[in-house]
Amino acid sequence: xxxxxxPHTHIAHQNTLPTIFFHVAMPQPQTHLFEVTMRVTNxxxxxxxLKFPVWTPGSYLxxxxxxxxxxxxxxxxxxxxxxxxxQALRWCKVSKNHWQVETNNVTEITINYRIFANELxxxxxxxxxxxxxxxGAALFFRIPGWEKQAINVKITPAHPEWKIxxxxxxxxxxxxxxxxxxxxxxxxxxxxxxxHSLHEFExxxxxxxxAIWGKGNYDAQRMIADIQRIIKVESGMFGxxxxxxxxxxxxxxxxxxxxxxxxxxxxxxxxxxxxRDKDKYExxxxxxxxxxxxxxxxxxxxxxxxEVFDYDGENYTPSLWFCEGTTSYYDLLIPLRAxxxxxxxxxxxxxxxxxxxxxxxxxxxxxxxxxxFDAWIKLYRPxxxxxxxxxxxxxxxxxxxxxxxxxxxxxxxxxRSYDDVMRKMWHQFGKDEIxxxxxxxxxxxxxxxxxxxxxxxxxxVDGLEDLPFNQYLEPFGLQLIGDADxxxxxxxxxxxxxxxxxxxxxxxxxxxxxxxxxxxxxLLAIDGIKVTANGLTxxxxxxxxxxxxxxxxxxxxxxxxxxxxxxxPKESKYQLLLIQNPTSSQKDNLFGWLGNSVKGLF
Numbered sequence: 001x002x003x004x005x006x007p008h009t010h011i012a013h014q015n016t017l018p019t020i021f022f023h024v025a026m027p028q029p030q031t032h033l034f035e036v037t038m039r040v041t042n043x044x045x046x047x048x049x050l051k052f053p054v055w056t057p058g059s060y061l062x063x064x065x066x067x068x069x070x071x072x073x074x075x076x077x078x079x080x081x082x083x084x085x086x087q088a089l090r091w092c093k094v095s096k097n098h099w100q101v102e103t104n105n106v107t108e109i110t111i112n113y114r115i116f117a118n119e120l121x122x123x124x125x126x127x128x129x130x131x132x133x134x135x136g137a138a139l140f141f142r143i144p145g146w147e148k149q150a151i152n153v154k155i156t157p158a159h160p161e162w163k164i165x166x167x168x169x170x171x172x173x174x175x176x177x178x179x180x181x182x183x184x185x186x187x188x189x190x191x192x193x194x195x196h197s198l199h200e201f202e203x204x205x206x207x208x209x210x211a212i213w214g215k216g217n218y219d220a221q222r223m224i225a226d227i228q229r230i231i232k233v234e235s236g237m238f239g240x241x242x243x244x245x246x247x248x249x250x251x252x253x254x255x256x257x258x259x260x261x262x263x264x265x266x267x268x269x270x271x272x273x274x275x276r277d278k279d280k281y282e283x284x285x286x287x288x289x290x291x292x293x294x295x296x297x298x299x300x301x302x303x304x305x306x307e308v309f310d311y312d313g314e315n316y317t318p319s320l321w322f323c324e325g326t327t328s329y330y331d332l333l334i335p336l337r338a339x340x341x342x343x344x345x346x347x348x349x350x351x352x353x354x355x356x357x358x359x360x361x362x363x364x365x366x367x368x369x370x371x372x373f374d375a376w377i378k379l380y381r382p383x384x385x386x387x388x389x390x391x392x393x394x395x396x397x398x399x400x401x402x403x404x405x406x407x408x409x410x411x412x413x414x415x416r417s418y419d420d421v422m423r424k425m426w427h428q429f430g431k432d433e434i435x436x437x438x439x440x441x442x443x444x445x446x447x448x449x450x451x452x453x454x455x456x457x458x459x460x461v462d463g464l465e466d467l468p469f470n471q472y473l474e475p476f477g478l479q480l481i482g483d484a485d486x487x488x489x490x491x492x493x494x495x496x497x498x499x500x501x502x503x504x505x506x507x508x509x510x511x512x513x514x515x516x517x518x519x520x521x522x523l524l525a526i527d528g529i530k531v532t533a534n535g536l537t538x539x540x541x542x543x544x545x546x547x548x549x550x551x552x553x554x555x556x557x558x559x560x561x562x563x564x565x566x567x568x569p570k571e572s573k574y575q576l577l578l579i580q581n582p583t584s585s586q587k588d589n590l591f592g593w594l595g596n597s598v599k600g601l602f
Contacts, residue, residue, distance in 0.1 A: 018043045020149055022140060025156040026193070032118040032127050034134065038111040038141055048074075048101040048109055049144050053311035056137035056187060058260050058298070059123040061380035062314065065138040066097040068116040068125070076106040086110075097312065099141075115139055120253060122260035122267040131194025131213050132158065133251070135260075135267075136180075136187040142311060147183040154178075157193050165198060165211045166191045167247045167265040184309065188262045188299075192249050199224055203231045207245045214252030216272035223275070229338035230289050237419055238296050238426050246295075248288070259287050261294030282341055282349070290331035298323040301425045304435030319438055320372035321461065325397010326418075328353075329405070342597035347478075347576045350402075354469065354480065355574045357399050361508050362390040368400065368461045369438075384519030388508040400460050403472045406593075407456075408449045410475040414592025420448045476589045477582030482571030487541040489567040494523050494533040501533050503553070512551070515562040521553040528552070540566075578602070 023037040040048065052066040074089040089109065091101040103109055117125035117134065125134040143149075154177040155164050168178040168189045180186035196213040201224050208231070210224060227248065235241050247265035252272035260267045268287060274280040298306070305317030332353070336346040357363060371379070371393040378390050405418035424444050429436045436444075446453050459465040469480045491510020494501050501523040506513045525531055527550050531539050543549060545568040552561045578601055579586075591598050 017149060018143070018146060020143065020146070020151045022151065022153045023156065024134070024139070024153065024191075026127055026132050026158045027156075029127050029129050029132065029158040032116055034115045034117050034125065034127055034132065034139060036113055036115060036139060038113075039108065040111075040143070041108045043103065043107055043109060046103055046105065048103055050099040050101065050111065050141040051144055051312060052097040052099075052141055053137040053187065054097055054313065055311070056123050056135055056260075057306070057309055058262075058294075059380070060314075060320070060375040062376065063123070063138075064096065068138070069113055070116065071112070071114045072099065073112040074101040075110055075112075076104070076108060077110065111141065120251065120256070120269070122251075122258050122269055129158075131162075131192065131196060133190065133192050133194075133213070133249075135190050136183075137311065140183075140186060142183045149182065151180045151183065151186050152177055153180065153186070155191065155193060162194050163196070163198065164191065164193050165196065165209065165247065165249070167245065167262065185263075187309075187311075189265065190249060190260075190262065190267050201228065203228050204235055204241060206241055206243070208248070209246075210248045210250065212250045212252065214272055216252040216275060218252075218275040226285055226335075226338070226340055227288055229340060230285065230292060230334055233334050233338045234289070234293055234296075238423065242295065242300065242431075257287070259291040261291045261299055263295060263299045266291035266294070282335065282345065285335050285340055286331045286349075289334035290327055293327045293330050293334065294323075296426055296430055297327050297422065300433055301422075301430035302433065302435050304437050307433075307435035314376045316373055316376075318369035318372045319436075319441060320375055321368045321393040321397030321400060322441055324394045325368075325399075326401040326422075328394050328398035329401035329418075330422075336594065336597075342600055343594040344597070344600055346594060347601075351575045353395065353398060354576070355572075357395050357467075358482070358574050359572055360391060360395070361388045362386065363396065364464055365389050366391045367464055368393060368396045371396065384505065387505050399467055399469075403460070403467060403469075404445060404449070404453075404456075406472040406476065407451065409593055410472070410589060411449060411451065414589060416448055417593075418448075421445050424448060473576070474579075475586060476593060477579050477586030478576050478590070479579050481575050481577055483573045483575070484569040484571045485537070487537075487569055488543050488545050488547070489570050490536075490540060490564065491567075492517065492523070492536070494536055496533045501531070511564050511567050515551070515564040517551060517553060517562055517564070518555060521555045523551070523553055524559075525552040526550070545569075 019041045021039045025035045027035065052069060054062045054064055074091045075086040076089060077084045078087045089101050089104060091099060093099055101109060115125060117127040120126040123135060125138045152171060156176065157164065164176055166178060166189055168180055171177040171179050180189060192211050192213060194213060196211045199210040199220055201208050210227065212220070243264045245264065249265060249267045251269040253269060255271050256269040257271065258269050268291060270284050270287065274284060303317040303319040303323065306315050309315060332346060332349050335341055336343065366389060368391065371391050375393065379392060401418060409417050421444055425436065428444065442453060442457055460467060473479060489511065491507040491512040492503055493505040495504050503517065503519055503521045503523055506517055506519050523531060526539060543566055545566055547566050549564050549566060550561050551564050
């Protein structure tokens with residue numbers, strides 16, 4: 001390294017635009033190291049600035065991808081007769097993700113570096129003896145000021161039999177070489193390289209691919225048939241598919257779950273044996289429906305705060321509740337509309353979501369718009385107090401979207417719905433990719449509903465008032481019923497970890513918190529008798545509300561006992577049920593919302 005070089009401002013000239021090329025190799029996959037070569041040609045400035053992204057769009061956390069970078073080198077090729085030799089170029093690191101290279105007035109600069117890749121998730125990189133997977137933000141440098149330049153990427157697989165799968169188009173005549181229109185497109189196009197199974201299918205005249213890495217109990221043909229149904233339903237909702245080709249990347253692992261959306265593809269990770277059980281398989285299809293829905297909602301219908309990605313820091317918006325929460329609302333509805341499950345199953349799935357919302361104490365602390373804005377420091381960094389202080393914009397956004405859909409449907413007798421909101425957002429903002437503001441979003445919803453929603457947004461998006469589920473469900477002949485656990489309320493969530501009963505969560509204002517018990521304590525005994533995580537609920541059935549019990553724990557290796565006064569049980573499970581004797585109007589509304597399979601409810 002050398003001293004810091006003064007920052008350089010790039011001035012674009014049409015006839016001096018540089019060309020950017022990456023070569024990705026993996027000669028020793030067992031080391032988990034991708035070897036990357038970046039070549040910049042036709043470069044005229046005296047300093048080459050290189051910046052490594054700190055996050056990737058769709059996953060709102062600064063992940064510091066540069067921490068996995070090592071062995072940085074910069075050089076130029078100097079010709080000596082018919083031979084060429086490498087001439088090292090001076091460089092320095094200006095900040096955690098910013099490198100500067102002195103070019104010595106050469107017009108072609110080569111950068112070598114290696115990326116450690118041993119984190120299997122949809123937003124990181126993973127390389128081992130079975131495959132290579134990477135996201136552009138976690139592998140490639142960008143040149144500030146040249147983000148709109150086209151970029152070519154050549155892949156050299158670890159083994160000749162490994163195939164390469166990505167949504168990027170191949171460069172004609174160039175083996176294993178792909179072209180990205182710009183840096184955003186490169187970041188938005190993950191690669192899967194290996195011996196994965198690859199299934200090609202067509203939907204509405206357009207080609208699709210499903211790449212599956214890992215073993216599992218899936219039935220590929222059944223999965224593809226259901227994915228085709230999901231694609232058709234979502235395409236019908238928006239009036240067509242806004243891509244030429246689409247790729248589903250699926251990784252199978254032990255207990256993983258997640259997805260990351262892209263414009264022309266998505267990455268999915270799911271438990272390898274989660275396809276035979278009905279509920280688990282339906283949850284997988286909800287994940288597919290969610291990530292596919294994102295190709296409209298957030299990849300093209302974007303908040304103004306996400307219009308230009310700041311790869312060096314956070315992009316803020318209070319509207320992630322719409323991007324993610326509304327998408328979560330539809331990921332349950334889409335399989336219903338596709339005939340994958342019926343209205344009874346849908347209401348069961350929705351009841352579980354409402355239960356998760358209702359039993360989260362943080363819903364009374366963090367407002368929805370703030371949850372979106374603070375995603376960068378909270379949602380992806382849960383701690384022992386998160387349940388008490390935070391509310392997921394996915395979950396509450398789903399609940400708010402449910403109420404808005406019911407409001408619109410009830411007022412217009414199902415002649416309008418939240419679908420019309422999505423279509424209007426698509427035509428007004430998504431097709432031309434014009435960023436919307438929070439006010440734009442509210443105005444679109446109001447225009448469809450023909451209702452002033454200022455009070456609704458004040459209470460439920462920017463405020464902490466309880467969501468009045470039954471008020472909105474009543475026109476559809478449904479009611480939300482809460483069931484309390486038998487026995488008493490203590491306020492602990494305990495998990496067995498390495499033969500220790502660890503208290504993972506203590507609910508705010510619960511008997512346990514009032515007594516002084518802390519998350520991280522090791523639970524040992526109640527009234528002098530050993531208790532386990534699995535046996536705690538059954539054990540508490542022996543007591544009555546207001547009983548005094550002695551809870552013994554290890555607190556930071558110190559043996560402590562607490563006197564706890566038990567409280568009456570709290571509602572812990574919620575169900576959506578038909579009201580008795582629904583009117584014909586209520587039945588009609590329910591049919592209009594959930595379709596013909598509603599008949600099975602009566």
